[in-house]
Amino acid sequence: MKIKKAIFPVGGLGTRFLPATKSMPKEMLPIVDKPLIQYAVEEAANAGIEQFIFVTSRGKSAIENHFDHSFELENNLLAKGKRETLASTQEMLKIPGSYAYVRQQEPAGLGHAIWCARHLIQNESFAVILADDLIFGQSTTKEMIKNYNSGNMVAIMEVDKQKVSSYGIVKVKNNNDNIVEINQMIEKPSIDNAPSNLAIVGRYILDHRVFDILERQERGLSQEIQLTDAISSQIGEMPCFGYKIQDERFDCGSKLGFLQANVSFALDRNDLNHDLNNWLKTII
Numbered sequence: 168m169k170i171k172k173a174i175f176p177v178g179g180l181g182t183r184f185l186p187a188t189k190s191m192p193k194e195m196l197p198i199v200d201k202p203l204i205q206y207a208v209e210e211a212a213n214a215g216i217e218q219f220i221f222v223t224s225r226g227k228s229a230i231e232n233h234f235d236h237s238f239e240l241e242n243n244l245l246a247k248g249k250r251e252t253l254a255s256t257q258e259m260l261k262i263p264g265s266y267a268y269v270r271q272q273e274p275a276g277l278g279h280a281i282w283c284a285r286h287l288i289q290n291e292s293f294a295v296i297l298a299d300d301l302i303f304g305q306s307t308t309k310e311m312i313k314n315y316n317s318g319n320m321v322a323i324m325e326v327d328k329q330k331v332s333s334y335g336i337v338k339v340k341n342n343n344d345n346i347v348e349i350n351q352m353i354e355k356p357s358i359d360n361a362p363s364n365l366a367i368v369g370r371y372i373l374d375h376r377v378f379d380i381l382e383r384q385e386r387g388l389s390q391e392i393q394l395t396d397a398i399s400s401q402i403g404e405m406p407c408f409g410y411k412i413q414d415e416r417f418d419c420g421s422k423l424g425f426l427q428a429n430v431s432f433a434l435d436r437n438d439l440n441h442d443l444n445n446w447l448k449t450i451i
Contacts, residue, residue, distance in 0.1 A: 170312045170372060172287070173216040173294040175207055176280035178224035178271035183420060192227045194298045196419070198428050199436065203419055204230055205259050206305070207298040214309035216294060217264045220287050222280045224271050234259055234266055276391025281373075282381040290375050292317075295394075297369025301428050303435075304414040307370050311410045314346055315372045318406030319398050321349070322370035324416060331361040335395035337409055338362035349407045352399035365409065367395065368416055374405060 181193030188196075194204040208219055221230060237256070244253040271283045281295060292315070294308055302322075311320055323337055338351035342365070351362055371394075380397040398407065417431070418424035430447075433439045 168292065168312075168315055168317070169215065170292055170294050170315065171216065172218040172220060172291060173211040173214075173296055173308075174220045174222060174281055174284050174288075175204065175211075175296055175298060176222045176271075176277055177204060177227060177230055177298065178222050178274065178280055180224075180274055183422065184425075190226070192229055193420070194227075195229050195233065196425065198301065198419070198425075198432050199439070200255075202233065203298040203301060204233065206301055207296045208234070208259065208262060210302070210305040210308050211294065211296055212262045212264065213305050214294070214312050216308075218267065218287070219264055220267045220269065220284050222269050222271050222283050224274070231266075231268055236260065274391075275386070276389070276393055278381050278384065278392035278394040278397050281394055282378060282392070285378040285381075288375055288378070292372060292374055295369075295371040295373060299418070299420040300369030301417045301419045302368075302370070302412060302414050303416070303431070306414065307410075307412050310413070311370060311372050314408075314410060316406075317374065318408070319374055319377070319401060320372040320408045320410055321398065322368045322412050323347075323365045323409040324368055324412050325364055326366040328358060328361070328364045331364055331366065332357055334366035334368075335393075336361045336363060337365050337367060339365060339409060345411045345413070347409045347411070349409050350402060352395050352402070352407075354393050354395040354399075367409075368412060370410075370412075371398075373398070374401070376405075377401065 177194045181188030184193050195202045267287055269284050271280050307322055332355050335354045336356055337349045339347040339349055341347055377397050380400055384392055384397055386392055417428035419428050433443050
């Protein structure tokens with residue numbers, strides 16, 4: 168099935184990165200020289216997404232500006248002969264498709280953010296990509312769409328059992344394949360109540376009927392509308408599958424994950440690998 172639309176929830180406050188995110192969206196934090204949200208959009212485009220829907224909030228205009236021309240900057244770079252830098256600046260403008268921006272009026276959780284974009288999705292299945300879940304290789308969403316037929320699909324990965332309370336955790340029928348059937352989801356369970364150590368990470372392919380659930384769903388943890396709860400309530404009514412991610416994932420919503428991503432992505436670049444490796448050897 169072809170998935171044409173993706174939602175990018177970017178309305179969060181980014182409190183774990185204060186004071187840096189007081190006036191800058193956390194999704195604009197750079198991994199080397201490219202913001203998190205650009206990696207997310209490029210992954211979606213690589214998967215064939217044609218409509219990019221951003222659920223924003225107050226103070227997020229930098230995201231919209233990033234995916235638009237900056238004529239003063241571009242003319243300045245051109246005048247100074249910095250054509251390579253100009254090309255990298257215009258790179259995101261060449262991604263085909265349309266961009267839409269929806270305002271989330273209050274920070275009421277991921278489920279609420281998704282619900283805010285319901286009128287742009289209508290009766291289609293759609294993707295959801297969380298920019299601060301950065302996955303190396305940009306193939307995860309493409310593979311999920313390739314393996315999606317109907318119902319809901321979430322990306323999953325194994326985590327340390329001591330950390331299950333930080334994730335939505337799933338119970339699966341067969342844990343031997345890359346695509347597994349899910350029969351239970353629990354949002355941030357205690358270690359004792361977790362049905363497994365398979366955690367949901369920020370990639371989803373969802374049936375449009377999830378909006379009906381979100382419309383009437385009561386607020387859960389932290390008085391937020393949890394997307395995991397909505398998907399869980401549909402298990403048994405429609406298929407629900409987990410896709411085990413094949414590439415390394417970085418939690419860029421945490422300071423440690425953000426730093427790890429910067430080092431890993433820099434080491435993967437020919438222009439930085441040698442000098443960074445030499446420097447790392449001096450401090451380790």
